[in-house]
Amino acid sequence: MSLLTKLISLPKRYANPFTMVQDGIMGMNQRNVNYIGRYNRRDLFPLVDNKLLTKRIAIEHNVNTPVLIGSIKSQQDIQNIFDIIGANTEFCIKPAHGSGGKGILVIKDKNAATGNYVKSSGLDITKHELNRHVTNILAGLFSLGGKPDFALIETLIHFDDVFSGFSYDGVPDTRVIVFQGFPVMCMMRLSTSASDGKANLHQGAVGVGICIRTGKAVRAVQYNQPVEYHPDTDRKLSELRVPQWDEVLKLAASCYDMSGLGYIGTDIVLDRDKGPMLLELNARPGLAIQICNNAGLLPRLRLIEALPKRQRFSVEQRVEFAKEHFGVFSPDK
Amino acid sequence: MVSRGVFYVVTAILLLTGLLLIAYQHLTFGVPFVPGEQREVWSVEAKIEFDPQGNTPAIVNFALPAIQPGFTQLKQSTSSLGFGIDYIKRHGLNYVEWTKRNAIGAQILYYQADFLVDASAYASSMTVPEIEESVEPEPYATAMKEVENAARSRSADANSFTAQVIRELNQENETSTLLTKEYNRARLLVHILEMAQIPARLIRVLDLEDGRRNRQLSEKVVVFNGTSYTIFDPKTGVSGLAPNQLIWTDNGYSMLDVTGGRNARVSFSTLCNKISAVEAGALKTNVKRIAGDESVSFSISSLPIEEQSLFKSILLLPIGVLIVVFLRIIVGVKTSGTFMPVLIAMAFLETSLVVGLIGFVAIVGAGLIVRSWLSHLNLLLVARISAVIITVIIIIGAISVFTYKLGLTEGLKVTFFPMIILAWTIERMSILWEEEGYKEVLKQGSGSLFVAISAYLAMNSVFVQHFTFNFLGLQLVLLSLVLLMGNYTGFRLTEMKRFKPLVDQIKANRNGDEKEQEAKRLYTELKEVKHDPHQAYRNWKNKVNDQLKEEKDNNSQDGETK
Numbered sequence: 091m092s093l094l095t096k097l098i099s100l101p102k103r104y105a106n107p108f109t110m111v112q113d114g115i116m117g118m119n120q121r122n123v124n125y126i127g128r129y130n131r132r133d134l135f136p137l138v139d140n141k142l143l144t145k146r147i148a149i150e151h152n153v154n155t156p157v158l159i160g161s162i163k164s165q166q167d168i169q170n171i172f173d174i175i176g177a178n179t180e181f182c183i184k185p186a187h188g189s190g191g192k193g194i195l196v197i198k199d200k201n202a203a204t205g206n207y208v209k210s211s212g213l214d215i216t217k218h219e220l221n222r223h224v225t226n227i228l229a230g231l232f233s234l235g236g237k238p239d240f241a242l243i244e245t246l247i248h249f250d251d252v253f254s255g256f257s258y259d260g261v262p263d264t265r266v267i268v269f270q271g272f273p274v275m276c277m278m279r280l281s282t283s284a285s286d287g288k289a290n291l292h293q294g295a296v297g298v299g300i301c302i303r304t305g306k307a308v309r310a311v312q313y314n315q316p317v318e319y320h321p322d323t324d325r326k327l328s329e330l331r332v333p334q335w336d337e338v339l340k341l342a343a344s345c346y347d348m349s350g351l352g353y354i355g356t357d358i359v360l361d362r363d364k365g366p367m368l369l370e371l372n373a374r375p376g377l378a379i380q381i382c383n384n385a386g387l388l389p390r391l392r393l394i395e396a397l398p399k400r401q402r403f404s405v406e407q408r409v410e411f412a413k414e415h416f417g418v419f420s421p422d423k
Numbered sequence: 424m425v426s427r428g429v430f431y432v433v434t435a436i437l438l439l440t441g442l443l444l445i446a447y448q449h450l451t452f453g454v455p456f457v458p459g460e461q462r463e464v465w466s467v468e469a470k471i472e473f474d475p476q477g478n479t480p481a482i483v484n485f486a487l488p489a490i491q492p493g494f495t496q497l498k499q500s501t502s503s504l505g506f507g508i509d510y511i512k513r514h515g516l517n518y519v520e521w522t523k524r525n526a527i528g529a530q531i532l533y534y535q536a537d538f539l540v541d542a543s544a545y546a547s548s549m550t551v552p553e554i555e556e557s558v559e560p561e562p563y564a565t566a567m568k569e570v571e572n573a574a575r576s577r578s579a580d581a582n583s584f585t586a587q588v589i590r591e592l593n594q595e596n597e598t599s600t601l602l603t604k605e606y607n608r609a610r611l612l613v614h615i616l617e618m619a620q621i622p623a624r625l626i627r628v629l630d631l632e633d634g635r636r637n638r639q640l641s642e643k644v645v646v647f648n649g650t651s652y653t654i655f656d657p658k659t660g661v662s663g664l665a666p667n668q669l670i671w672t673d674n675g676y677s678m679l680d681v682t683g684g685r686n687a688r689v690s691f692s693t694l695c696n697k698i699s700a701v702e703a704g705a706l707k708t709n710v711k712r713i714a715g716d717e718s719v720s721f722s723i724s725s726l727p728i729e730e731q732s733l734f735k736s737i738l739l740l741p742i743g744v745l746i747v748v749f750l751r752i753i754v755g756v757k758t759s760g761t762f763m764p765v766l767i768a769m770a771f772l773e774t775s776l777v778v779g780l781i782g783f784v785a786i787v788g789a790g791l792i793v794r795s796w797l798s799h800l801n802l803l804l805v806a807r808i809s810a811v812i813i814t815v816i817i818i819i820g821a822i823s824v825f826t827y828k829l830g831l832t833e834g835l836k837v838t839f840f841p842m843i844i845l846a847w848t849i850e851r852m853s854i855l856w857e858e859e860g861y862k863e864v865l866k867q868g869s870g871s872l873f874v875a876i877s878a879y880l881a882m883n884s885v886f887v888q889h890f891t892f893n894f895l896g897l898q899l900v901l902l903s904l905v906l907l908m909g910n911y912t913g914f915r916l917t918e919m920k921r922f923k924p925l926v927d928q929i930k931a932n933r934n935g936d937e938k939e940q941e942a943k944r945l946y947t948e949l950k951e952v953k954h955d956p957h958q959a960y961r962n963w964k965n966k967v968n969d970q971l972k973e974e975k976d977n978n979s980q981d982g983e984t985k
Contacts, residue, residue: 293860396949397952
């Protein structure tokens, strides 16, 4: 009897796969076989997985990224760390192969009296403790699979004030999926108290779909369900609009020329003074972006796949193309 | 990238080869698809007795059983005290030859052979005999002629002629009585048939009955019609052989020759054994291999016994792997470690399910507690894993000793768990706990256990074990299935649940200023592009360039106004 009721309630809990096909929703297998497998060359993956390499090619291609103060590759280099840091008082130290924001140490200031550095939380950190953090990074404590790693020292990003109130204790970053150099779909990930300051959607961060044409918020979801207000700050999420939107799209689109990877997720942050900056690339971007945008990825990807001579498009042309076809809001008059 | 066409051709070839191999083994060696099928093996023992003649050396030749449809001879052996034995060929026929220089007292020799009842055996050693022109003395020749004429007028071919001859001889009249008194029935029949220019031969047949002793061979007559033949009982006229009748000699030569002996007699005892069809297949393969046919079998049974038991579990692994691939790609179950569940399932096979589950949960649970303490120590990875491995071994040891003291010998079986794999599982789960919280650990842990139990249930099935062990072709079939699933781009079952809210939202709402559902709009545009890609390209390029130009103008105007 209970089996029967379960069977009857199946359509309530499971989506009809044919409807999903009609809506152009992309599944994991589709993504892996037809997009990542087909358009991302295996030998290019290290460019993305190693943040030092990402930064190097970004500089080569004039793609805006946080300035690299220096890198530490071996235990001996640690002795020179304070020479490398020099007079900088605002910087962050991160592992080159880190994931999910692990092992990132953010320094805001230097305590002139004690010579200690001040962390983003306001607590002091002694030089000795800082050294130990770098040692841990080198030992692979924060890297995938525990492999030995390098530490990067970068200038700090000053987040644009337009985002204040949209994020709770964390980095609001913009994720743009770029397919063959065309920006295809975009979202912002806003951390919440539930996500513990992390921008991971399945941990409770709010995902906001962004219209490719205008940079305006399409809709917002938390735990796969639509939300209207940020759960911690109560800001109306539909008011969110990414400034310097064209610059963001151009930056994202140029990541294709720079990395050679056909299907990537680009994580972009907006610096108050320097504009959009590439934070990192992801060769296996997730699928939750479809839920935030209330649209499937496949129709957009297929349209680009059908486009002849797409390799000849310039960055501007690709961005224009994307804006024309993948927008949700009418352009501002 | 290899083109899809090549991929499908390769997959199809693999699948077909696998299926053909399975069919080949099933048809040629009679390996059954279902376990537990039984085959009959008849052990036949011929006992030869004779009294030696003074001091002359004794030589005994005994005809070996004929090759015939329906039976495959598995093995033969002799037992004879003080005799030299040899297998010889005489007139192109196989004989066993016993020899002894000084035989004193009654001699007994044994010849034993095993026959597998085998529907797929078609070979036969029967040959068409030459017709011998024998001259019979009178009045028997005339009597035979009379019988022949009577039978000929009432018959149409060789078979009906034979039936009529037998009928004539069975009649209580003068002619038949005269003949049957003088001649042996079977020989008489052969003579009459030969007079009628029909090739015929006397053969000797053994009735197989379980647990019988002192049986004699019965005589039958084979009547040839071209190359086909029919066997008749010379007394009753019944044609054909019963399924439990074994032809011992199918040629005109004698069955037993004894030189240097008297009173030679042979008697048979028969015994039926039931063996599993698999074993029968293995024995049969063995026979063919001994006969010099190396390409006979693609079965593990052709390996030595010790390697066989090793292969038994190795060959099960692909089944578990197939289930993992299915559950991950088609269903979308999350597991910690890709093939860890299969290895756990292999351990379950040794421990039994309940003991295995309790052991697994106990070891991983205890391991996680220890690991959480280790993570405070900030150890390097290799050292940390090593510490976990040692901890796992200590836990396994403790569980074994503890349960043994309690009198639960089942507990000792936890040693079957793969320790390194368990250590990695603990490490991975503990990192997951720190990064994603305990919910994800429970999710992946239960997912892994679910996959492990599914794999266990599949691998524990007697049918699956039988099939994987006996049909190597199955591995090719599994390989092609895995390849096919690796090419599956459809939705996972769990994605149907994950995207359910999205599907509902798309149905209920339009985004922003959209008038039409985006997917619909884009797919119509896609159709246009595919219809005439170059025209569409030109249109867009112009449009895009115009737009870019416009923007530039706007920007420069803005600049001027500022």
